[in-house]
Amino acid sequence: MTSNQPSTALLTDHYELTMLASALTDGTAQRPCTFxxxxxRLPDGRRYGVVGGVQRLVEAIESFHFGQAELDALARxxxxxxxxLDWLADYTFRGDVDGYPEGELYFPGSPLLTVRGTFAEAVLLETLVLSILNHDSAIASAAARMVSAAHGRPLVEMGSRRTHETAAVASARAAYLAGFGSSSNLEAGRRYGIPTMGTVAHAFTMLHDRELDAFRAQVQALGAxxxxxxxxxxxxxxxxxxIEAAGTxxxxxxxxxxxxxxxxxxxxEQLDRLGARNTRxxxxxxxxxxxxxxLRAEPVDAYGVGTSVVTGSGAPTASMVYKLVDVAGHPVAKRSEHKESRGGRKLAVRRHKDTGTALAELVxxxxxxxxxxxxxxxxxxxxxxxxxxxxxxxPSLTDSRQRVREALISLPWEGLKLSKGEPAIPTTFLDEQP
Amino acid sequence: MTSNQPSTALLTDHYELTMLASALTDGTAQRPCTFxxxxxRLPDGRRYGVVGGVQRLVEAIESFHFGQAELDALARxxxxxxxxLDWLADYTFRGDVDGYPEGELYFPGSPLLTVRGTFAEAVLLETLVLSILNHDSAIASAAARMVSAAHGRPLVEMGSRRTHETAAVASARAAYLAGFGSSSNLEAGRRYGIPTMGTVAHAFTMLHDRELDAFRAQVQALGAxxxxxxxxxxxxxxxxxxIEAAGTxxxxxxxxxxxxxxxxxxxxEQLDRLGARNTRxxxxxxxxxxxxxxLRAEPVDAYGVGTSVVTGSGAPTASMVYKLVDVAGHPVAKRSEHKESRGGRKLAVRRHKDTGTALAELVxxxxxxxxxxxxxxxxxxxxxxxxxxxxxxxPSLTDSRQRVREALISLPWEGLKLSKGEPAIPTTFLDEQP
Known part of the structure; x- marks a missing residue:
């Protein structure tokens, strides 16, 4: 995100501003809060989730301010x-944010981000926080399963055309975070330094009078x-x-x-017969x-993955929520019949065996x-x-890639299964223990 | 999209540029082409699709040019x-585009967009065209089913937090296109004039010492x-x-x-008993x-819809493709075993009974x-x-909303079913008739 990036402040739900307005009338806006x-839960019987989007979120919070254009729109x-409106004109987030580093695994109930500030300043960030984390984590979580399934063979993300044009850039980044080797998306290359690749579509062959002509033109332009x-x-x-056009x-x-x-x-078989033994x-x-x-047993050297990765392979959102858990030092929680939440700010450690295998998420x-x-x-x-x-x-994007790799290695082997099941490790809430 | 919107040119797959480079080496880049x-197919046994994103696409094509920042990134x-690179520096799309107007229904094989230009200028638009149409049509298509299910009751789109932060703006627009009455997304309000709404989250109640205090503050700020x-x-x-806080x-x-x-x-029952008969x-x-x-039989006055609409309710992409169908006046088509396409530029009419009910898509x-x-x-x-x-x-967004409404009315009644089945009307390809 560059400095001339437009403000992210209106990438927000209407109700956050009406909550602000209401809380300003009775002074509760200034109460210190923790969200x-x-x-x-994890979607679809998945065994783990991958936290994505943290770096994008940190940058988006920095560019979250209400300029004249935003204030005019709200006034109009x-x-x-x-x-x-007066309050918003001066708004900058001045609170503290802690969270799981990007690329860390998460499980049901993992406290993966904690935002502390006044109610007013922290409530305004809800939509932006969730949009970024829900999207990028959904893509990274699906991508990690693909990386794991590919068993060391490289993966290229090529799904830009199957998702919103700027979500595509974030998707390329999230797939790369999870271990894809490259992307077709040029803006992801420019913005995040992700290696890009691609050669031709079927259209390029059909453009030519003969397939051989197309291959020759491509080899001339791009090399053998x-x-x-x-x-x-x-x-x-x-x-x-x-092989006729490019040689072995x-x-x-x-x-x-x-x-x-x-x-x-x-x-x-055909390539080997033709002498092109190194052609991938x-x-x-x-x-x-x-x-x-x-395809693990087949002679495949790399995979190009499109639709499934950018749509989260059946789980296009990570379903994370942003909940108020503490007001002025007092734990709070919703207590209606059907959705129960735990009050109070929480921390987490992941417990491992001596061998390094993860055992539990202790919250x-x-x-x-x-x-x-x-x-x-x-x-x-x-x-x-x-x-x-x-x-x-x-952590840089490179650090976060490394973190995903290490975290996946630490899972018990059942945790890497693609089939539906329980989370790879249980989440234990310590306030519930006797 | 405003004039200071950054270029859309790198929201593109790498291979479009390598195709360009290859086609420039043998002169085929200048061949007149139709994509x-x-x-x-329609996803998931749906009966119809709604074309979304056309207006956004027209604007994105206009801002598709390679400035110094983009050229530097490609060179680096x-x-x-x-x-x-020299060719790209001068690039502006100078071709012709025809298509189904936004809000029109589509069926398998409907030629919903036709791009004509040189190979070079038209091939570059593939990813941008598909990203916008696939995303916005997926959302509009899901949203239209919800509007139809709501049977005249108003719907509010509130899914921003469940999708990428700028995809959220386009999702709000696509849902509104399909007949939602409003959105929670403030940027959609600013950019497209979509009515926004929202009041408070559970956090606002929990912020207060007592629920009644929260209600009173809200009524004071926002009225009864x-x-x-x-x-x-x-x-x-x-x-x-x-009712204690706001009155009947x-x-x-x-x-x-x-x-x-x-x-x-x-x-x-409780509201009526308390005398709040008009409270929705x-x-x-x-x-x-x-x-x-x-919920049709229940006393519900409006629906707030989040995750399902912004994720296309199980079909987050419309799976549209961008295919070369004509080169210099000659129909072309891919002819490999498994994916067959029809060559040549196509047009379509929708045939209706005298009563106005749609009968067939004639291509x-x-x-x-x-x-x-x-x-x-x-x-x-x-x-x-x-x-x-x-x-x-x-057509304006208002025109397009009207088009969706009218098009849905024209479907045979089976075509509005939510259950899985065949498309509401068959697509007939006239080149196949005897």
Whole structure:
């Protein structure tokens, strides 16, 4: 996000401003409050979630202020009156934010973000916080399963066309966070330094009078190390022409349709027969984590993944909520019949065996008591903002990629299963213990 | 989209630029081409789709140009070489675009957008076109089903927190297009003039020492016509306090959890007993089109819909594709085994009975022959851009809302069913007829 990025302040629900206006009338706006972000459950029987979007959120909070354009819009539509407008004109978030670092795993009830400030300043951030974390975590969580299913083979994110045009940029980032090697999205390359890749679509072959002409033009422009798309017409003819155009030093072929497992095997045999033993096989076309896993025994060198990753593979949102848990030092919680929440600010440690395998997510009141420390405990929250300013030395995207990798290695092996089941480790709330 | 909106040019897949670079080497870049957008199928057994995002697309095409920042990014990462960079520096789309007007229904194979230009200028738009149409159409299509299920009762879109922060703005717009009455998203209000609404979250009640204090503060700030959220603690106590704070002229109560049908009935009885006969009941909390339909017999006055609408209620993307169908006047099509497409530019008319009920989507080659005209035929494509400039008098968002309403009325009654089934009307490809 650059300095000329427009304000994020109206990426907000109307009700946050009417709450502000109402709380200003009786002075409660200034009460010190703590809000907590957590997910009540993991979607779809998933075993873990990956926290995504933290760095984007820190930047978005910094550019959350009400300029004249935003104030005029609010005044014109009468969303709030003058008292609130005056207050908003001076608004900067000056509170503290702690949270799970980006790339950390989370489980049901993990206190993955804690926002402390006055009610007024903290309530305004609800929508922005949730939009960013829910979206990026949904994509990162799906992507991590694909990375795990690919078992070390590289993955390319190529789903931009299947999601909103700027959500696509964040999706590319979240997939990369989770371990994808590259993306097709050029803005993600520019903005986040993510490696981008891509060669041609079927249109490029069809543009030419003959498939061979298309391959020759591509090799001339991009070199023999390029990826030729061989399934516009007949695949085995396509492969023969590809080698004719590029020679046996051809970098890769891509197969985008059909039973890609069978086709990959046939393609490997044909390439080897033609002497192109180092030419890689890239497959794409409606792949998700299950299809990727099913291709493990096939001679596939890389996967291109589109729709499934940018839509969270069936879970397009992480369903995180932003709940008020403390007012002026007093725990608060909603107590209606059907949605119960735990009051009070909470912290968490992840407990591990001596071998490094995770055992449990221990969640406890920040006011104590803490769980009796054990050697394998790891504190999960880190400071993100202090008095509204980002803390120095926040993890980079590279750090966060490393964190995902390490965290996944720490899961018990059942926790990496793709099938539906229980969370990889249980969440234990220490206030509930006898 | 305002004039200081950043360029949309890098919201693009890497491969479009490498195709450009390759096509420049052999002169095919200048071949006149036609690309067509269509969906092979409707998701999930849906009966119809709603075209969304056309106005946003027209604006995004206008701001699609490569400035120094974009060119520097491409040069730095070596995406393309100097020949392509020079070409891009001068790029403006100068072609023609025709398409279904926003709010029109579409069916499998409907030629809902046609882009004509040189290969180079038209291929570059693929990702942007698809991102916008796939996202906005997915949301509009889900939203239309909810509007239909609500049977005239108003719907409020409140899903911003469940989707990417700028996708949220487009989602609010798409839901409004499909007939939602308002949105919680303030930026959608500012940018598109969509009515926004919202009052308070549970946090506002919990901020206060007593529920009654919260209600009084809200009534003081927002007037008795506000909506009081009554389910933070006990609902019937909440309703009694709401009337105590606001009087029997209270505008609405909102119930956000539990079995909202049962609770709405109990609330209606209690409100009537208290003399608040005109106080409306708004329900929210994980509603989708099925839940809305199930509430038809209950005393609900309005629905707040979040997650399900912004995630397309199970179909977060419309799966539209952008296919090259004509090169220099010659129809082209991919002919590999598994994904077959029809070559040549196509037009469509929707045929209707005398009563106005739609009968079929007739798709035919623009080169002819046309279907024999009948009185109930309606031509579906309209000009959107000519020589790269938006056509005068394109439909406004208000026009497009009206179009959705009218189009839905024209469907055979089976076409409005929520259950899975066949498209409401068949798509007939006239080139296939004997």
């Amino acid at each position: 907590e972000v957590f997910a009540r 539509t009468g969303v709030v009156g003058n008292q609130a 190390n390029t990826t030729l798309l061989v399934d516009t017409y007949d695949i085995s003819t396509g492969i023969a022409r590809a 030093e051809l970098g890769s072929i891509r197969i985008d349709s059909g039973d890609v497992g069978v086709l990959a095997r046939q393609a490997r 096989i890239v497959v794409s076309g409606d792949l998700d984590e299950y299809a990727i896993a099913a 406890f009141p920040s006011a104590g008591p803490r769980p009796t420390p054990e050697p394998g405990d790891r504190e999960l929250q880190i400071p993100l903002l202090r008095e509204g300013k980002p803390v120095d030395g926040l | 067509e957008v269509f969906a092979r 990462t070596g995406v393309v070489g100097n020949q392509a 016509n506000t909506t009081l959220l009554v389910d933070t603690y006990d609902i019937s106590t909440g309703i009694a306090r709401a 002229e209270l505008g609405s109560i909102r119930i956000d959890s539990g079995d909202v049908g049962v609770l709405a009935r109990q609330a209606r 009941i708004v329900v929210s909390g994980d509603l989708d089109e099925y839940a809305i339909a199930a 035919f080659p623009s080169a002819g022959p046309r279907p024999t005209p009948e009185p109930g035929d309606r031509e579906l494509q309209i000009p959107l851009l000519r020589e790269g400039k938006p056509v005068d008098g394109l």
